Structure formats: structure tokens, C-alpha cells
Amino acid sequence: MRKATQEYLLLYLMISSIVGISLVGCSHTPLRPVELDQARTAYAEARDNPQVASRAPVALREAEEALLRAEQIWDKEKDVREVQNLAAVARQRAEIARAAAEQKQAEAELEELSASRDRLLLDARARAAQHAQEQAERAQREADQAYQQVRAATTQSTQLEQELATTKAELAAREAAAKAQTTRRTTTR
Amino acid sequence: MTSKKAAIQLLLLCGAMGLSSCAGKPPAATVSQVSQAELAVQQASKSKAPEYASLELYTAREQFASAQEALHKKEYTQARRWAERALVNAQLAETKAEAEQTRRAAAELRQSLEALRREAEQPVLQGR
Numbered sequence: 166m167r168k169a170t171q172e173y174l175l176l177y178l179m180i181s182s183i184v185g186i187s188l189v190g191c192s193h194t195p196l197r198p199v200e201l202d203q204a205r206t207a208y209a210e211a212r213d214n215p216q217v218a219s220r221a222p223v224a225l226r227e228a229e230e231a232l233l234r235a236e237q238i239w240d241k242e243k244d245v246r247e248v249q250n251l252a253a254v255a256r257q258r259a260e261i262a263r264a265a266a267e268q269k270q271a272e273a274e275l276e277e278l279s280a281s282r283d284r285l286l287l288d289a290r291a292r293a294a295q296h297a298q299e300q301a302e303r304a305q306r307e308a309d310q311a312y313q314q315v316r317a318a319t320t321q322s323t324q325l326e327q328e329l330a331t332t333k334a335e336l337a338a339r340e341a342a343a344k345a346q347t348t349r350r351t352t353t354r
Numbered sequence: 355m356t357s358k359k360a361a362i363q364l365l366l367l368c369g370a371m372g373l374s375s376c377a378g379k380p381p382a383a384t385v386s387q388v389s390q391a392e393l394a395v396q397q398a399s400k401s402k403a404p405e406y407a408s409l410e411l412y413t414a415r416e417q418f419a420s421a422q423e424a425l426h427k428k429e430y431t432q433a434r435r436w437a438e439r440a441l442v443n444a445q446l447a448e449t450k451a452e453a454e455q456t457r458r459a460a461a462e463l464r465q466s467l468e469a470l471r472r473e474a475e476q477p478v479l480q481g482r
Contacts, residue, residue, distance in 0.1 A: 182401050206409065224449075231364050246435075247431075247435070250435040250438060250439065251438075253439060254438050254439060254442050257439075257442035257443060259443055259444075261442065261445055261446045261449050264446065264449040264452075264453050265449050265453075266451045267453040267457075268449060268452050268453035268456055271453060271456035271459075271460050272410050273455040274460045275456060275459055275460040276461060278460060278463045278464055278467060279463060281467065282429050282466070282467050282470065285467065285470050285471065285474060286470070288474070289473075292474075312441070
């Protein structure tokens, strides 16, 4: 009788422990999920990228925290499905850190480009202003030259007119003198 | 005989504990996580993610739908897991889309800058 009770007890203990194991889930030290190593690799890549480390430190820390949580749950509970999920989250957090760094990098580039565009536009405006001034000066010079030429021409023509008048007067005087001589000759004859 | 009774009680206790982990009211933390995921998906949908990170956004939407479904089925652990996944994928979609948008803006500006430079190289020829 006593032996039979012991056997029953042993049997029940066995059954209950099997049920317990199956409910708690895999106490038979399951294999480490590959997702955990993938997450670790993804995090290491992000951390070793200097752009990520310098431009997205907050996102990188969040990725690290997610990975540590997955590792902790794995060490403590060996809950494969939970760890797979946490590892997937950690991996995506590493991706977020990388994307955030790329975003910041592109933003910095954009700022640099817009600064050099402003500089270029300013230069172009200054150059255009200088060019316009040079053109104005050249036009002024040309106008001055033309004026001088006109003035010179005018002076010359006045001179010529005067000369002409003088010559005409001389001619008239000579003619008059010649006439006077002829009349004197005819009268003396 | 008493030890047999004790063993049965132990067995029942084990069963009850196992069942209690997946029954009852939805835990407030899970509900909050599902709604956080919903918010993140909505925010990503409003960004450039549908255009530049459609795969990540699609994944986030699917995972959020799974979270909701699990919540209805009272599978709270599963609901929390899907919600966690949906949240990070929505955030990833949004961040990726922002990065792409900025990259494109920079590329456009670089092109117009090159055009400006080419123009600036021949100002005297154009001036007259």
C-alpha cells in the first residue's frame, strides 16, 4: 500500500512537471535565436559607423537598449518567441539609427549647398553691378569723344566760312579795282 | 491517500497558473502599446513614407493589424509583440522617408548650383 502511494505520487509529480514545463515554455535550454545574433550584428555595424555615432547618438542608444533587453530576457527567461520579437525590434532600431544619421548628413549637405548658392548669387550680383558700371563709363567716354569731334568739326567749318568770306571780299575788291582801271583807260583814250 | 490528494491539487494549481497568463481583461500596458503603434503608423502615413519607404510602412500596417486582431482574440502577449514591431517599423519608415526627401532636395540644389556656376563662368560673353 505504501509502495503504491509512492508510485502514484511519483507519477503525479512527473505529469505535473511535464504540464508545468510545457506551460512555462521550453526549460530544456533551447537554441539561441538567430535573430539575436542578427540584431547584435546590426547594432555593431551602426555603432562602428562614425556617421551614426556622431549624428544619431540618441537613436543608437535606443538600439543598444533594445538589444540589451533582448539579451537580458534571453539570459533570464530563455523565452524564444519573446526574444525573437525583442531582437527584431532591436534590429529595426539599429536601422532607424542609420537612417537618422543619413538624414542628418543630407541635411548638413543641404545647408552647405544653400550657403554656397547664396555666395554664388551674391558674387554674380556684384559682378553684374560692376559690369554695368563699366559699360556706363565706356558709354560716357564715347559720348565725350563724339562731342569733341563735333565741336572740332564745327570750329573748322566756321573757320572755312570765314576764309571763304575773306576770299570773296578780296575777289570783289580786285574786281572793283580792275573795273576802275579799265574805265580810267577808256576815258583817257 | 492525503499525498495523492495533494498531488492532484498541485496539478490543478499548475494548470490554473498556466491558464491565468492568457485570460482576463486586456492589460492597460498592452492597450497603450497598441495605440502607440497606431499613432506611429498614422504619423508615418502622413509623411513621405508612402512614397519613399512604402515597404516599411506596409510592414508596419500589417503588424499593427495583427496586433489589433490579437487584442480582439484576447491574445495579449501576441498583441504587445505585434504592437512593438509595428511601432519600430513605422518609425523606420518615417525616418527613411525623411532621409530620402532631404537627399533629393540636396541633389536638386546641387544641380541648380552647377548650372549657376556654368553661367557665372562666362559673364562677359553674355554681357554684350
